[in-house]
Amino acid sequence: MTLPIILTATPCVFGLIALVIRDYRLRRAVVTIAALIQAALAVLLTIQVWPSLPLRITMQIPHLDQFLLGGELVLAAYFAIRAVRTKRLLTLLLAIAQVVVALVGPTWTSGIEAQTTIVIDQLTILMVLVIGIVGGLIVIYATGYMHTFQEEHPEVRDRRRTFSFVFLVFLGGMYGLVLANDLRIMLFFWEITTWASFVLIGYNEDKVSQKNAFLALNLNILGGLAFAIGIIVLAATAGTVDMDKLGTVGAAVAAIPVACMALAGLVKAAQLPFTPWLLGAMVAPTPVSALLHSSTMVKAGVFLLIRLAPVLVGTPTGLVVALIGILTFIVGAFIAVSRRNAKRILALSTVSNLGLIVVCAGIGTPQLIWAAFFLILFHAVAKALLFMAVGSSSFGTGSLDIEDMGGLIVKQPRIALLLVIGIAVMFVAPFGMLISKWTAMEAFINMTSWISPVMVVLLAFGSATTVLFWTKWLGLLIRLSDPAAPRGLLEDKYSGAEFLSQSSLAILAILACVTFPFISHYVVSPFLLSAYGQAFTLDQGNVVVTVLMVVMTVVIPWLLLTISRRGTKRLSGAYMSGRPTEAGLVFKGTAGVKKAVELRSYYLVKYFDEPWLLRWGIFLSIILTITMFGTVLI
Amino acid sequence: MKGYELYLAIAYLVLGPFVGGLIDGVSRKVTARLQGRVGPPIIQPFYDLRKLFSRKLDPVNSLQMPLVVSHFIFAVATGFLIFEGSDILLIIFVLTLAAIFLVLAAYSTGSPFSAIGADRELIMMTAYEPMVILTLVGFFKVAGSFHFGDIAAVGKPTILLLPGIFLGLVFVLIMKLRKSPFDISTSHHAHQELVKGLTADLGGPALGLVELADWYESVYLYGLVFLFFSWNPIAAVLGPLATYFIIILIDNVTARVKWELALTSAWIVAIVAGVGNLIPFYLIARVVH
Structure with missing residues (x-):
């Protein structure tokens, strides 16, 4: 061997x-x-x-x-x-x-x-x-x-x-x-x-x-x-x-x-x-x-x-680990709302998702280990894809700011599509990450200890903000200010090696989403059975609903897109207060002045301020870490 | 799945638009009376919808219609799955997905009106989502289940056990139905600062589909309200009705707030009323189990 x-x-x-x-x-x-x-x-x-x-x-x-x-x-x-x-x-x-x-x-x-x-x-x-x-x-x-x-x-x-x-x-x-x-x-x-x-x-x-x-x-x-x-x-x-x-x-x-x-x-x-x-x-x-x-x-x-x-199950150490995890989960998700650098958002999302995995490990019931297993799998595939696509995109746009990714679907259609797939796997129901999150949520609700409401509430608030920053980014990617603009203008530096590796990951991500019931049955369940003596499987009905949803979420938009592409009818301009506009939403003002529309997203910095959140997060987690050692040394 | 649940779900698919349209029509009538107007006939929403669908499809780009149709399908599916007896905790994420599709449809246009409407709708989603989840946790604490039929058949006066959760859900309803004071992303009146905001670039059949999706959504949202009152036939009728009129009243007596207040107030309500209502269940958990 x-x-x-x-x-x-x-x-x-x-x-x-x-x-x-x-x-x-x-x-x-x-x-x-x-x-x-x-x-x-x-x-x-x-x-x-x-x-x-x-x-x-x-x-x-x-x-x-x-x-x-x-x-x-x-x-x-x-x-x-x-x-x-x-x-x-x-x-x-x-x-x-x-x-x-x-x-x-x-x-x-x-x-x-x-x-x-x-x-x-x-x-x-x-x-x-x-x-x-x-x-x-x-x-x-x-x-x-x-x-x-x-x-x-x-x-x-x-x-x-x-x-x-x-x-x-x-x-x-x-x-x-x-x-x-x-x-x-x-x-x-x-x-x-x-x-x-x-x-x-x-x-x-x-x-x-x-x-x-x-x-x-x-x-x-x-x-x-x-x-x-x-x-x-x-x-x-x-x-x-x-x-x-x-x-x-x-x-x-x-x-x-x-x-x-x-x-x-x-x-x-x-x-x-x-x-x-x-x-x-x-x-x-x-x-x-x-x-x-x-x-x-x-x-x-x-x-x-x-x-x-x-060995962490039911111990004070496990409890502290779980609390550190959920704290990291929510602080990461909150900070990500206020950030506009793509790599930083991805990093914060990693921190946040790892926090959830750490919670699962700290509490350690079979159901949560099941969730952790899939979180690792889906996160690895989707996050690798996202980082790689963001890196490739920045060569064309010269920026890592998500504001500069507005309309990427036109400028870098291939990269944008890969980004959309990666983001969808990260947070959209019914794809991978969300199934795990839902499983974790259900496990938290089912617990009777005092830690249950803490986890449920923090997970609920963290998830809501997760939706906010990912959807905002998705919206930027698919913005079509000028539907008739030539495609792929900023994609010429996109090498074959980059495209090949990224599309392989995208295919893997989708495959994992579709085949997760089999992975659950043939990989995760046997693991739980041998490690914990009891298996966890999703309710049959939920599996059916989930798989159905995966198929619907992939097939319906794709089908509709094909149909709407085929019938390339006349497109009318977006609403601009009734003012005449040129391609790309350029206003025709008075006296021949032309003004292009500039859009900026919300970042809610006042509420999701990074230094403040990080400072308190670090402060609380240091107390927790000291507590962890305090309890084992006493 | 219980025997009647599939019929309930099918009834929702078939009758949903009629009930939803009537909910809309009555609220317009009541609003008019509150303002001392005669108001349109109760079936005016159906006329409006017919007119919308009689118009020519006039999309702004090739992504818009696929996204709107997806929004419609997933909004309808959410209700279908809830009534059909699927795990509501899972289905609530489908509800989010439906909302995301609509937001993306608005973002795709690139129009500032649509884009800011989409931004605000997104903030509203962030505002109400925690409370939606807490509502389901509350139902679970009362009924021990995430299935519509089980919660409806619990036989306990849920409203008395979950008053804080109920208050929070009313907040969510106002936001989800885009009633004043939380009609910041789009409203029924085209005279707000964003024109029609989220739906500014939708017209004809596309707008009709969004309208129809809203009707379906209002049906299952009031279905959730019904769960608070399901233990008693009289309460089951009066409870949702009273909630409905209270929301119309709030719609009429409040002024639109800024997104800051929408977000903070919704979260504070979720924490104070929602979490506050849940804590006793954990304190007495050992006694019950």
Whole structure:
């Protein structure tokens, strides 16, 4: 059973190859092949292990301790050197702390061997496929994007070889992370993703990029430290380093390690109060955002929390995690209303949706884990698509402001259509995300504890604002001020690689929406059954209604559009107070003055003020985090 | 699904426009009387609708009609599924979808009147949606179900258990039916600052479809009001009727507010009356279970 190791190693090996190839075309070919091969391996692994899930593999890895220690030290040394070079004391101290923990850790963990090295269940498979397919498509997209990016930004040093290398290693690190059951191995790959995101966020090498890269680094080293301490405490008190043993060591023993690891998960998942690192990460080139937000990094955080869910159920830690999640959910959704930068809106929406996944993990009933499963799936696909499409769009329009996306359906019809699909999957009933939200809502309503009304009310208000900012954006995209204008004027920089990867994701998104009952039945239910001893399935009637709605929502507008296109009748101008207008709603005023109509959307900044919301969100979540540790230490 | 529910849903499909049209006609008549006018005949809305449909279709762009028709289909489907006995919590999201289609139809025109109407309609959706969900939570706390038939057959005086929720729902109704003081996105009078706002660029059959969708919507919205009074046959008739006249009265005695007040007041009502009404259910939850 070497396939998991091959899967983890393949992207890394190809990354090393890409690092030494100077010729752009050759490197692009190699990277594309690497993306395809690793995706194929991910699928192959799925097919191979499918009949025997959950699969446990025990391996004797010689010199594992030394290898992991060496890896940790290399990473810490790299961080320390970067910190010294840029004179950042905090990062240096954190890196030193990392070294200390890595050195003293083996005192407790030595002699303790993981009984099971690798566990592959349906959750692992979900993650592997998301990393392989969504991650792979982002890699292909990045080859096209970075070429245009370097042309457009001559001031940025061309480090595309490093970029390809880190990008691919990132995927390898994610594979390792989701496959490992030995917590020490998992931690090593955890740190790999920290390193990769640090390098990628700082790609542009300007001041802001550096600052945000170090912010991400600081917080993630902190999370990594918590993770390491959690493992040490677990090893010292329970004598185990197995992830799947956490549930068997007893609640009292598990409390501190679980709280530490939950903290690590919250950092990676960019939950409050750690959210700023992900919001800062958007300075990086768009493929980096697409990767961080969809298939890697933040998904590692929620993956860990869902793994912890069985031990979080009913504990104070679980409760606090859930409260932090719902707080992040609503703060993210509220802030997004007042933002006009497309990448920032997407980032805030990620933060918000991850918050919901964290709630699901913190409360941890089978129904909520079901919802979390689908939230991960749909969010990964739709968010990757949205980031990629936004990035491609910005090359044509020269802007990331959604106000400049007015009428994109005419200027960039292909990109606009992809954006519409992505946005629809994010929030429109009856597509993916909404099914999960509805399931979560029903689960909250069914609970009897005091936390139920808190969750219900916050989810209701958060969802309402979600509708506001997505619909506003949709409305901008489809604005047809001048129906007769030539199509696709701003789409000439749209490369084949970009279009191919994005349309593949769009097709995947729609497929996932249509086939979700099967995914539920064949993937999620067996997982819940083996992990919780009870399954959750949607009510048959609701499945029928949902699938019917999916079909209606896709087919009806498309059908009607075809009909209305065919009968290209005379179109009358939009209402302009009865004044004569020219194409594109240009007013003919008095004395020959011509004025074009300019439209701006509402942002409700007064009510959804970012600094205020963020400040209070961070304040409250810090109290919650302290509470979490308070309850486990007392 | 209970036996009668499918018939109820079919009856809604067939009779919905007539009931909805009458609801509209009577409210115009009552409004006229309140203002000391004679007013149009009660069946005037049907004449209006016939005239709208007799006109030539005159779209502004190729997206507008598909979106309006989608709005109509999903608005009608929402009511059908509610009466047919589907999970209302799920269906409420279909209601949102219907509203989104109409907003998008207005956005697609690029006209400032339509666009600002669409913006305001969107803000109204944000304003009323939390309360809609809280209403369903309230029904669930009383009846233990999200199905129309179960809630209707609960046999308890729901209105007495959920007075705050009811108040909140009346707020939602005024917004959803676009009555004053919340007729900010479009109103029945073309003399507001946005002309017809949301529907400014719709004419003829397109406007007719939106009108028809509104009629269907008013039927299932009053269907939700009915759920508060369903335990007693007399209350079941008088309750929705009284609500209906109160809304007409409010429509006549209030002036249009700004979107700020619409949003904040709706949210405050949702939190104070809606959540305040729900809290006791959780406090006594252990006693009941």
